[in-house]
Amino acid sequence: MLLAFGNFTADPSVNLQLLIGGLALGAIYAVVALGFVLVYKSTDVLNLAHGEFLMLGAYFALTFLISENLNFFLGVFVLLLVMLVFGLLVHYGIMRRMVGQGFFAIVLITLGIATIIRALLLIFYGPTERARLDLLPQGSFEVGGATVRYVDLIIFGVVAACVLLFFIFFKYTRLGLHMRAVADDIEAAAAMGIDPDKVYAMTWAAAMVMAGVGGLLFGHVTGAIDRSIEAIGLRAFPAAVVGGLTSLGGSIVGGLVVGVIEQFANGHLGTKWREPVAFSVMFVVLLVRPTGLWGRKDLERV
Amino acid sequence: MRSDGLDLRIEDLTVVYGGVTALDTVNITVPPGGFVTVLGANGAGKTTLVRSITSLLYLHKGRVRRGGITLGGESILGRKSPDIVKAGVAQVPEGRKLFPNLTVKENLLCGAASRSDIDGIDESLEQNLELFPQLRPLLSQTAGLLSGGEQQMVAVGRALMSQPALLICDELSLGLAPKIVHRLFELLTEINETRGTSILVIEQNASLALQHAADAYVLELGRVLIEGTADELRGNPMVQELYLGGGGEAHTSYAAIERPGSRPDAHGSRPPVAES
Ligand SMILES: Nc1ncnc2c1ncn2[C@@H]1O[C@H](COP(=O)(O)OP(=O)(O)O)[C@@H](O)[C@H]1O
Ligand SMILES: [Mg+2]
Numbered sequence: 148m149l150l151a152f153g154n155f156t157a158d159p160s161v162n163l164q165l166l167i168g169g170l171a172l173g174a175i176y177a178v179v180a181l182g183f184v185l186v187y188k189s190t191d192v193l194n195l196a197h198g199e200f201l202m203l204g205a206y207f208a209l210t211f212l213i214s215e216n217l218n219f220f221l222g223v224f225v226l227l228l229v230m231l232v233f234g235l236l237v238h239y240g241i242m243r244r245m246v247g248q249g250f251f252a253i254v255l256i257t258l259g260i261a262t263i264i265r266a267l268l269l270i271f272y273g274p275t276e277r278a279r280l281d282l283l284p285q286g287s288f289e290v291g292g293a294t295v296r297y298v299d300l301i302i303f304g305v306v307a308a309c310v311l312l313f314f315i316f317f318k319y320t321r322l323g324l325h326m327r328a329v330a331d332d333i334e335a336a337a338a339m340g341i342d343p344d345k346v347y348a349m350t351w352a353a354a355m356v357m358a359g360v361g362g363l364l365f366g367h368v369t370g371a372i373d374r375s376i377e378a379i380g381l382r383a384f385p386a387a388v389v390g391g392l393t394s395l396g397g398s399i400v401g402g403l404v405v406g407v408i409e410q411f412a413n414g415h416l417g418t419k420w421r422e423p424v425a426f427s428v429m430f431v432v433l434l435v436r437p438t439g440l441w442g443r444k445d446l447e448r449v
Numbered sequence: 450m451r452s453d454g455l456d457l458r459i460e461d462l463t464v465v466y467g468g469v470t471a472l473d474t475v476n477i478t479v480p481p482g483g484f485v486t487v488l489g490a491n492g493a494g495k496t497t498l499v500r501s502i503t504s505l506l507y508l509h510k511g512r513v514r515r516g517g518i519t520l521g522g523e524s525i526l527g528r529k530s531p532d533i534v535k536a537g538v539a540q541v542p543e544g545r546k547l548f549p550n551l552t553v554k555e556n557l558l559c560g561a562a563s564r565s566d567i568d569g570i571d572e573s574l575e576q577n578l579e580l581f582p583q584l585r586p587l588l589s590q591t592a593g594l595l596s597g598g599e600q601q602m603v604a605v606g607r608a609l610m611s612q613p614a615l616l617i618c619d620e621l622s623l624g625l626a627p628k629i630v631h632r633l634f635e636l637l638t639e640i641n642e643t644r645g646t647s648i649l650v651i652e653q654n655a656s657l658a659l660q661h662a663a664d665a666y667v668l669e670l671g672r673v674l675i676e677g678t679a680d681e682l683r684g685n686p687m688v689q690e691l692y693l694g695g696g697g698e699a700h701t702s703y704a705a706i707e708r709p710g711s712r713p714d715a716h717g718s719r720p721p722v723a724e725s
Binding site: 321325327330334335337339340341342 | 551
């Protein structure tokens with residue numbers, strides 16, 4: 148579509164490279180969007196701290212996988228465990244007190260959490276930037292004149308596996324069912340003996356673990372790990388919204404669509420167009436379909 | 450299956466929402482295996498009573514200021530709602546409150562959230578489907594798309610999934626066709642008689658509730674105005690005037706329905722009025 152704008156390059160291998168880069172970027176967006184969706188779907192909270200969660204994950208990955216030099220799988224396990232504990236901390240320390248408060252009050256609280264995380268990371272890790280992670284295979288191979296990095300393939304696989312896992316979890320486990328019930332109607336869920344407090348705690352823990360995965364993956368493809376990487380949260384926001392904020396599959400599709408569009412804007416129009424185009428896509432989608440491409444309008448609570 | 454109903458005692462219960470008193474020194478007792486109805490107009494405090502028993506007031510910024518609530522002799526006041534369900538209290542909430550995006554089967558399964566005996570849950574599901582055969586073909590339907598009557602059946606079935614010792618129904622009849630409401634009330638009577646489950650029915654439809662309950666209370670502006678056996682209340686001129694509403698349309702239409710199992714004294718001293 149963007150090619151029709153004019154005399155930009157129509158060289159197929161260049162476009163293939165943009166497509167591949169876009170899908171890789173989109174997979175990262177999808178990981179982030181998945182975190183947004185989990186929290187929004189289950190607790191009705193728009194978590195503006197998710198980028199910071201991811202930054203936390205990236206820094207912890209540095210600590211456990213590089214500084215502590217743990218075995219890769221042990222390091223990942225510890226990373227995700229620590230993230231899980233931080234998720235519980237976010238719920239039991241802060242968010243639990245906000246249940247029943249207004250939407251915007253809670254959004255502002257998440258902004259507060261974002262600020263706290265940034266401050267703590269600055270205190271404990273200092274302002275110097277660190278080299279990106281290099282634990283995943285670094286090589287690449289050629290397809291039709293375009294380069295495909297192994298790391299992008301791995302990111303792709305991990306994202307797909309996460310979505311599949313969440314899908315199975317929500318569809319086939321008791322806790323997953325209870326989480327969906329709380330999302331539908333918290334009072335009815337409580338009346339049935341489901342503990343919304345526990346469900347919310349699990350949700351924040353899951354979102355934080357996803358941010359751990361996201362931080363680990365993004366830490367491999369970002370230029371360097373520094374205080375600016377939380378911006379990935381904002382950059383992935385259009386992906387989450389385009390996907391519909393309530394659909395796990397939607398977050399994947401939204402991520403890929405926005406990632407590819409961004410890369411084509413980047414390649415054909417220039418870097419400065421990347422974000423304006425992404426947000427324009429978001430606005431257009433919202434105008435046409437206020438619930439996003441895959442977000443379903445919830446049935447009335449009758 | 451647990452068959453013994455537990456008794457519920459509400460003593461001197463006073464509940465406030467901010468500065469508004471919704472219940473004022475209310476005393477209500479459901480005997481073990483009893484069938485009790487609480488009647489009252491809109492805003493009388495009926496739903497507040499249910500929220501107090503099931504510890505859901507906090508979701509509405511309400512709180513118990515005074516009084517006590519016991520189930521089977523044990524205080525349940527202030528315990529978390531999951532614990533209260535575990536203790537044996539199930540409810541059909543006002544307005545049904547199904548999980549609209551879940552399927553019928555998933556809704557039913559949510560009713561068993563407090564249970565740990567996985568095999569028993571399947572059994573209860575099957576039992577529910579025998580109780581409501583029309584739900585069987587709808588199991589994988591999204592609950593929000595069902596008719597009002599079907600939804601209410603799911604709501605009752607969902608509550609029964611926890612094998613309650615006390616079942617509370619808040620305005621079961623609201624917005625439903627009289628025929629369906631009758632069926633549901635007969636079912637409650639059957640569950641009460643065969644399983645021994647204690648039942649507390651909150652109603653605006655006084656004539657119907659008084660046909661099925663043994664004891665009754667009338668709540669007005671947060672206070673118990675009248676209490677007695679259902680027979681006494683049916684004979685009470687004030688109840689007749691205010692709640693059996695001398696030929697009020699709701700009552701007229703219910704009386705016109707033929708009920709195979711109805712008790713001979715079902716309509717008290719007032720003969721049923723035929724629908725025009
Ligand atoms: N969330 C609330 N906040 C403030 N007042 C409430 C709330 N819910 C109910 N009330 C008040 O409490 C009283 C009883 O309400 P309710 O228990 O819903 O009555 P009923 O179920 O009999 O119609 C009413 O005066 C109502 O306005
Ligand atoms: Mg009510």
